[in-house]
Amino acid sequence: MTRHQINQTNTMERVDEMMTLRASKITGNEPLINCHVQLKAIITDVHTDHQRQVINQKGYTAVKNKQRKDLENIVFKVANGTHAYAVVQKDLKLIALSTVTRSYLNRCRESDLVAEAKTIRDAAAPLAESLVAQGITADDLTALDKGLESFPLQEPGRGALRAFKKQATVDLALKVKEGMDLLHNEMDVLMLPYLSSDPTFYGEYKNARIIVDVSGGQSDQKKEPEK
Known part of the structure; x- marks a missing residue:
């Protein structure tokens, strides 16, 4: 400054x-x-x-780790809501697509996490009104979008x-x-x-x-x- x-x-x-x-x-x-x-x-x-x-290197790494954790949390929440909706509708394709475990999100590569987040977002977005009954709000979908936008794929190196x-x-x-x-x-x-x-x-x-x-x-x- x-x-x-x-x-x-x-x-x-x-x-x-x-x-x-x-x-x-x-x-x-x-x-x-x-x-x-x-x-x-x-x-x-x-x-x-x-x-x-x-921010220094350690701080940047901490920020990036928090961004990942935030993205994992919102992906898991939206996926669960979408899965619950799919079960009610007996939509087997959507059930399979929205089956996401916390352990998978925790251990997957960053590129796979982003791909999973995009898949869940694209599946949930057209169902926004229906997902309200499953506890998924418009704010949750917006948070998922923002999480994808802000999450950096590059490693936290000097560049x-x-x-x-x-x-x-x-x-x-x-x-x-x-x-x-x-x-x-x-x-x-x-x-x-x-x-x-x-x-x-x-x-x-x-x-x-x-x-x-x-x-x-x-x-x-x-x-x-x-x-």
Whole structure:
């Protein structure tokens, strides 16, 4: 994370803290409340991307292992629900296709796990409404899709780690920009009415919006907030 990004992230966090402490001031202002919710989510994503950016080899391996375990769990759940549906329907082909054991998922190669996940997803997707009765929700199917998208097939070697960190750096920059754009284009505008109706609250917001340079600890009150 660059110094500039740290400064901007600190600004977002100060605004979030101020809005949280003064939540009663924006009661009933749904656009501003929603904007604050978005800001919180962006801050969380920024910290997640930063953790990915500075991860070491051991950490990357741990992340990859967790991604595999998450994929195994959702494949097993959707497969079980699909299997239960197939038994009720007496669909022998679907019964065979959806017969998946936990031990197989634990020991199979990564390429086989991905292939199994795709098979289960493709079988379950057309049955989404029917699978609800078997405890499989739309969120479960979405989680299966996301698990497939995020699971890296490459081994966690140096090249994979570099690519992982490089992508995290790109994602972090985009997320910080998204947060600052949200402040500049939406929250600043939504706060303007408080300039006349509650100048003290508006002043607290403007103070929180000042970009403080972490290197010197000083702020320039005359500058427009950085975008």
